[in-house]
Amino acid sequence: MNWNRQQPSPMPSHRYRDVFSRVDVPLTGRTWPSRRLEQAPLWVPVDLRDGNQALAEPMDPLRKRRFFEQLVATGYKEIEVGYPSASQTDHDFVRLLAGSDLAPPDVTVVVFTAARRDLVERTVESVRGLRNDVVVHLYTATAPVWRDVVLGRDRAELTDLVLAGCRDVLELAGDLPNVRFEFSPEVFNLTEPGFALELCDAVTALWEASPDRPVILNLPATVEVATPNVYADQIEFMHRNLDRRDSVVLSVHPHNDRGTGVACAELAVLAGAQRVEGCLFGNGERTGNVDLVTLALNLHAQGVDPMVDFSRIDDVRRVVEECNRIPVHPRHPYAGDLVHTAFSGTHQDAIRKGFAEHRARAAAQGRPEREIAWRVPYLPVDPADLGGDYEAVVRVNSQSGKGGVAHLLESAYGIELTRAEQVALARRVQERTDATGREVSAAEVLALHTAG
Numbered sequence: 001m002n003w004n005r006q007q008p009s010p011m012p013s014h015r016y017r018d019v020f021s022r023v024d025v026p027l028t029g030r031t032w033p034s035r036r037l038e039q040a041p042l043w044v045p046v047d048l049r050d051g052n053q054a055l056a057e058p059m060d061p062l063r064k065r066r067f068f069e070q071l072v073a074t075g076y077k078e079i080e081v082g083y084p085s086a087s088q089t090d091h092d093f094v095r096l097l098a099g100s101d102l103a104p105p106d107v108t109v110v111v112f113t114a115a116r117r118d119l120v121e122r123t124v125e126s127v128r129g130l131r132n133d134v135v136v137h138l139y140t141a142t143a144p145v146w147r148d149v150v151l152g153r154d155r156a157e158l159t160d161l162v163l164a165g166c167r168d169v170l171e172l173a174g175d176l177p178n179v180r181f182e183f184s185p186e187v188f189n190l191t192e193p194g195f196a197l198e199l200c201d202a203v204t205a206l207w208e209a210s211p212d213r214p215v216i217l218n219l220p221a222t223v224e225v226a227t228p229n230v231y232a233d234q235i236e237f238m239h240r241n242l243d244r245r246d247s248v249v250l251s252v253h254p255h256n257d258r259g260t261g262v263a264c265a266e267l268a269v270l271a272g273a274q275r276v277e278g279c280l281f282g283n284g285e286r287t288g289n290v291d292l293v294t295l296a297l298n299l300h301a302q303g304v305d306p307m308v309d310f311s312r313i314d315d316v317r318r319v320v321e322e323c324n325r326i327p328v329h330p331r332h333p334y335a336g337d338l339v340h341t342a343f344s345g346t347h348q349d350a351i352r353k354g355f356a357e358h359r360a361r362a363a364a365q366g367r368p369e370r371e372i373a374w375r376v377p378y379l380p381v382d383p384a385d386l387g388g389d390y391e392a393v394v395r396v397n398s399q400s401g402k403g404g405v406a407h408l409l410e411s412a413y414g415i416e417l418t419r420a421e422q423v424a425l426a427r428r429v430q431e432r433t434d435a436t437g438r439e440v441s442a443a444e445v446l447a448l449h450t451a452g
């Protein structure tokens, strides 16, 4: 039997090369596949910089402030607040932080700059007087195409550019006791690993990274080009080979061009990354930065404390939507309007049985339902953990069955039907939903039930 009748497509796939012919991945004896995620990395939201630079209408001061306050309230302890040399708004926002107590003392403020002296000067000027810990974050693209096409520099010239930027930072901010440094070799994931290593080691040597004043090395997948295992190999290679490893905070910054930003971040942490930069709900250039909400709640759903508070996720979502002026997708993990909802019959049946088992187990153990282990089928987390209720967990349309119909009547009106009644009512509901093509409300189901 010829079960596979696929034909070659007319897509010009020959125009693209796989990642292995674009960059060497030298790791052998990788250890990340057998590691586990057991604690949260340091999260660093970059919404006010990387997210903001991707908005059609960048945030005005009010939106920036609102977003910042939300990030603080959620529990983030290191926040990239802008690119102060890029716009007056960004500069003024850092000055606002310096002149107010908007940033609690335990929050580190990160400011971002290219490796150009005038930009570094303006950046350092913006943080003068800030009482918080500050990170000055310097970046330069390092991958071959960027070197050749964008910056017009070979490896040696690029190294000179980066080290000159690092010297500027050191000269202008090195004596500020509350300031630490971060370097990002932009497009790290397409940079020759040996060159990335050489450059990062030169940077940490110049900045004299020490355990007391560690340097953040942030290794971005600026444009995601490979399956996440490749990024994990690249990160583990750096983790194992970097000089002064105990004086380096190894950070990652995945984007989501292939839709695998979350997987890249998770595997990168297995591979040795200690810090993750991203944006709430995945805003950012093109397809966005890695989504910090999904990452945190993935940990929560595995029994690991995410170290940030999403117990009222709708409030967070509202602020982010208003500040970014971009809606969160209804299927967005954990936070979308539809992600705790089942329309389909067998799923509804399982959820209903799962809820009944949950209630019975809580009663048998004499413990609150919110405290006992969660194992309701098809619901990876208890919606109540995120501030939700159970109202929308089951919605009924032509894809539903008797379990869903019964659940609706039970949860909305406390009406419990016999199995025969459920079967009969489900048939009438099915006729209605097939005829209209619509969903039915609990009130409509009740009307059909009472009409008999």
Ligand SMILES: CC(=O)SCCNC(=O)CCNC(=O)[C@H](O)C(C)(C)COP(=O)(O)OP(=O)(O)OC[C@H]1O[C@@H](n2cnc3c(N)ncnc32)[C@H](O)[C@@H]1OP(=O)(O)O
Pocket (backbone or CB within 6 Å): 050, 053, 083, 085, 086, 087, 113, 114, 115, 116, 119, 139, 140, 141, 150, 151, 186, 222
């Ligand atoms: C992956 C990322 O997210 S990186 C961050 C990107 N974010 C932003 O660009 C947002 C803010 N940017 C800006 O406001 C502006 O680009 C500025 C203020 C930084 C610079 O503006 P301009 O001086 O007008 O230059 P322009 O925007 O055209 O930048 C390109 C120039 O910077 C150079 N350049 C680019 N990256 C770097 C870098 N990391 N370090 C040093 N120079 C750089 C380019 O080679 C080019 O130089 P050239 O004009 O001599 O060819």
Ligand SMILES: CC(C)C(=O)C(=O)O
Pocket (backbone or CB within 6 Å): 050, 139, 140, 184, 185, 186, 187, 218, 220, 221, 222, 223, 253, 255
């Ligand atoms: C320069 C870094 C931090 C970045 O924003 C990216 O590579 O996407």
